[in-house]
Amino acid sequence: MAGMNILNNKLDAYKCTANEAIQLKLVRDESDVEDCKKTFYPEMTHQLFGEQESIFGYKDLTVQMFYSAAKLNTYINMKYSDKISKDKFFDSGISLPEADNVLATITKHVPPGFTSNLDDFLTSLADDADFKPFGAKLHSYTVHKDGTEREFEIYKTDIECPGFRAYHERLQTFILFYIDAASFIDVDDDRWHYYLLFEKYKSNGNPMYAIVGYMTVYNYYAYPEKIRPRISQVLILPPFQKQGHGAQLLQTFYNDCYTRSEVLDITVEDPSENFQRLRDFVDTNNCIKLRYFQTDYLYEGFSEDMVREAQDKLKLSKRQARRVYEILRLKVTDEKNKELFRRFRLEVKKRLNAPFQKNGRDFQKLERALQPEELSQTLGCMSTEQRITFLELSFEELMEHYRHVLDRISIT
Structure with missing residues (x-):
């Protein structure tokens, strides 16, 4: 019994909480990569790693998921101090479980085009300079925070907007960490509309954009000639939460509906x-x-x-x-x-x-x-x-x- 307890303790050293191991970051410039204050963490990971939200097989595991703030070019990699192997437990006399394939578990939900090479990711940050939001601008507003005035803009688009399909594939990966029972939507259904929220800022005097959050809305048919928009997914990313952005996004969507005579009423999905x-x-x-x-x-x-x-x-x-x-x-x-x-x-x-x-x-x-x-x-x-x-x-x-x-x- 004592030997089994010792073995279990040794195995426990190779377990970690996925919510703490995964580090997310929206990167505007190279300095953000090393800035710990720019890191945020998942609220949930059970949709990837099971109800226990744990990862087995590594000591001091860190999984980095960095996104360029505008185009969402993606870097995914992992670091650890030790990985479980049979030679470390040669005297246990039992069959050891293998280490979880963490990157495979995550990247099967990430569209192709991400990189695991940090230099390539840093080079891609320059691409954000020519990013322009998708669709039509519906609203802009400012927020005063920490003695500065920050500008935000909300856009409405659909999947036919050039370039948005690929962008949405990258954007929706966030819902796995922040929306329970999340599922990727069928973008080929043209009844979906998308409301995107960006911060507009300047870098070296040039206007730039950074994603803040988004909302998806499905337009259900309401007999005989109306529609009933249903809000499906709403996400404000953690660095921007508790600043009033959710209310601005929802009210902008409402204002868009008020002017449309075909809208009967608005509902929300669960x-x-x-x-x-x-x-x-x-x-x-x-x-x-x-x-x-x-x-x-x-x-x-x-x-x-x-x-x-x-x-x-x-x-x-x-x-x-x-x-x-x-x-x-x-x-x-x-x-x-x-x-x-x-x-x-x-x-x-x-x-x-x-x-x-x-x-x-x-x-x-x-x-x-x-x-x-x-x-x-x-x-x-x-x-x-x-x-x-x-x-x-x-x-x-x-x-x-x-x-x-x-x-x-x-x-x-």
Whole structure:
């Protein structure tokens, strides 16, 4: 037994967490390659390395994935101090597992054209000087950060734009690290539209661009002659997060839809909690200016007037209009007034108690509220006590989310 423990300890020395081993970087000039402050890391790697997100077979492993900031020319390589081999365990008497083929696992998701030669990558940085964003510019804005003013631009394009197909193949590799259950989209379907966000800056007096993030939208048909755009993927890269870029990108997409008479309403494909929070913030900021979302109407409850106004003016679905109503109703409700808050709570719980889709997050809430043996029951089979517990948990989590949105609105 002691010998087996020693062996396991020796094997553990050759394991590492993929989220920490993989180093990503957007490179604007050669100095960025050695600048540790420019490095960022994946949020997830289970889509490449399994649920444990671990890599086996190396000590002190570093996997470098560098992208030129504009054209996304790509460098991929790995370094390590030691690699597992049989001669290091000659006395173990067991069959050793082989080291993971890390580069093969990663590069099968990367389009051809990347390099593992750093000198070649550094030479390719000069190509960024002639990069121009794809498609039509829809919006520009500035952000004041660290005492400087930075300029950003948002473009809309489709896959037929010359050069964009290859560019998108490189760009979408980021979603493997930042969007759960990510899958590469069928770019040959012309109902996809792409919204690209760039920082515009100067290098040696010349205008340059660096990718910040992007969004993909699929235009579903809505009978008889409308379309229903569905937001699919939204990503702001880590060096640019928490600077308001997600709201700018989403609002620019909204503004584009407002002018299109064929758009019925806007939906979102399985939104993450972070994106739902962003969406609620933007939609609430927009609805707060509408007639039927003013205080007097909010106290009267959710209405068809709200649904109609939100859809006609902002292309919001009924479901999203209801969320915004609840957020604004909470805003005007004095929580110290027990009667007012009781009425609000009952209205929200009544909605939560209605039949609803049992998605993954619903069952995560159930898991916290119920015993394991009860998880196999559907919501419709819950006892009264179980349903009350679930509704209370759902309500409290929803209030926490709504308060976060209102806190952000109060400082903008």
